[in-house]
Amino acid sequence: MQINPCMKHKLIRDSVRDFAETELAPIAADIDRNAVFPLDVIKKMGKLNYFGLQVPKEFGGVAMDSVSASIVIEEISRVCAAVGLCIAVHNGVAIYPFLQFANAEQKKRYLPKLAGGEFIGAFSLTEANAGSDSASVETTAIRKKDGYVLNGTKIFVTNGGVCDLALIFALTGFEPGRPQSSVFIVESNYAGFLRGELEDLCGMRANPVSSLFLEDCCVPEKNLLGKVGDGMKIGLSTLDTGRIGIAAQALGIAQGAFEAAVKYAKERQQFKKPIASLQTIQNYIADMATEITAARLLLYRACSLKDEKVPFGCEASMAKLYCSSVASKVTSLAVQIHGGYGYSKEYDVERYFRDAKVTEIYEGTSEIQRLVIARSILSQLIL
Numbered sequence: 001m002q003i004n005p006c007m008k009h010k011l012i013r014d015s016v017r018d019f020a021e022t023e024l025a026p027i028a029a030d031i032d033r034n035a036v037f038p039l040d041v042i043k044k045m046g047k048l049n050y051f052g053l054q055v056p057k058e059f060g061g062v063a064m065d066s067v068s069a070s071i072v073i074e075e076i077s078r079v080c081a082a083v084g085l086c087i088a089v090h091n092g093v094a095i096y097p098f099l100q101f102a103n104a105e106q107k108k109r110y111l112p113k114l115a116g117g118e119f120i121g122a123f124s125l126t127e128a129n130a131g132s133d134s135a136s137v138e139t140t141a142i143r144k145k146d147g148y149v150l151n152g153t154k155i156f157v158t159n160g161g162v163c164d165l166a167l168i169f170a171l172t173g174f175e176p177g178r179p180q181s182s183v184f185i186v187e188s189n190y191a192g193f194l195r196g197e198l199e200d201l202c203g204m205r206a207n208p209v210s211s212l213f214l215e216d217c218c219v220p221e222k223n224l225l226g227k228v229g230d231g232m233k234i235g236l237s238t239l240d241t242g243r244i245g246i247a248a249q250a251l252g253i254a255q256g257a258f259e260a261a262v263k264y265a266k267e268r269q270q271f272k273k274p275i276a277s278l279q280t281i282q283n284y285i286a287d288m289a290t291e292i293t294a295a296r297l298l299l300y301r302a303c304s305l306k307d308e309k310v311p312f313g314c315e316a317s318m319a320k321l322y323c324s325s326v327a328s329k330v331t332s333l334a335v336q337i338h339g340g341y342g343y344s345k346e347y348d349v350e351r352y353f354r355d356a357k358v359t360e361i362y363e364g365t366s367e368i369q370r371l372v373i374a375r376s377i378l379s380q381l382i383l
């Protein structure tokens with residue numbers, strides 16, 4: 001039987017919501033407080049194909065369309081943003097480069113393990129002096145007889161503390177006027193691959209974000225992704241896709257905080273009536289609902305363009321910019337609606353509020369998204 005797309009998306013949403021409510025809701029506050037990555041739940045997610053959302057079936061994935069994949073990330077993040085981050089990064093910036101740039105042998109070797117959740121992936125571009133300015137990477141990859149020797153320090157690596165494989169951006173030379181970088185598939189069991197302490201973060205505390213140290217780390221030649229010098233090309237196109245995942249994550253956080261705020265507004269009595277009956281609170285709720293809906297439409301539009309295989313980078317940046325801004329605003333209003341209790345760890349909105357902020361920072365800050373959007377528009381207009 002052919003299922004129409006809307007029904008398919010509803011079925012996916014219902015089933016992921018059920019999983020998240022059952023498996024993640026009871027532990028989300030604890031794993032945040034204690035900064036624990038929930039490996040047992042992650043294993044179950046692997047069995048449910050949440051780690052191979054857009055991987056072709058021949059490599060063990062479920063080959064979802066981009067709206068479906070976003071719904072999975074959205075629904076997990078609605079309950080636990082740190083686990084949402086794990087799958088957003090794994091399915092986005094860690095797997096997409098394999099789908100787009102890996103050769104047949106690399107796909108065969110790595111995609112089944114990544115899609116089944118046997119390998120957790122990471123994407124490692126950022127360094128102390130290379131954040132928004134990603135071309136300033138200083139990690140080096142020196143050509144030796146059978147491959148490359150990598151040296152350098154990567155910071156803020158999502159999934160870094162548990163990843164089995166990281167895509168490492170490293171300098172391989174200089175073209176006239178600019179450095180030339182390349183991407184390497186580095187397994188965590190390679191000699192010279194070391195993990196730093198976990199970051200003590202404001203939000204997303206259950207994700208093991210860490211530094212990675214490459215100390216004379218030997219990487220075989222067959223683990224070069226794409227061609228020598230493809231680093232910038234791979235990085236930029238991968239981030240276009242990754243931004244859709246972060247937009248979905250931000251949207252899920254906003255949705256979770258919104259639902260909590262509506263529930264609380266109906267329950268909380270002041271002046272002998274529910275605060276939901278106050279027009280000010282109703283205005284907040286109306287604005288939150290409207291902006292979440294607009295964010296969702298912007299996100300699904302970027303997804304549709306991606307699936308139609310037309311350029312979608314500008315729309316992905318718009319979705320990421322808007323969804324993350326809505327997440328910050330909605331979570332702040334959700335705390336406001338909870339009053340003093342919203343500022344206490346007794347209520348989930350405190351966690352949502354902390355988790356939302358970083359969606360405006362990683363995979364390109366909001367300032368960088370505006371740059372991408374403006375450049376795209378200005379390059380098309382004939383002035």
Ligand SMILES: Cc1cc2nc3c(=O)[nH]c(=O)nc-3n(C[C@H](O)[C@H](O)[C@H](O)COP(=O)(O)OP(=O)(O)OC[C@H]3O[C@@H](n4cnc5c(N)ncnc54)[C@H](O)[C@@H]3O)c2cc1C
Pocket residue numbers: 089122123124125126130131132133155156157158159201204209358361362363364365366367368371
């Ligand atoms: C929890 C977390 C997880 C992360 N996960 C990963 C990961 O998995 N892999 C990875 O590679 N990185 C990751 N990052 C790094 C993240 O992508 C960077 O922090 C981000 O790109 C910003 O870089 P920066 O922190 O160096 O800030 P900077 O680049 O130093 O920016 C500081 C400020 O200056 C502004 N700014 C900088 N340049 C411009 C410009 N040209 N125009 C206007 N404003 C500008 C920025 O918008 C920002 O407001 C993660 C970060 C965090 C916090």
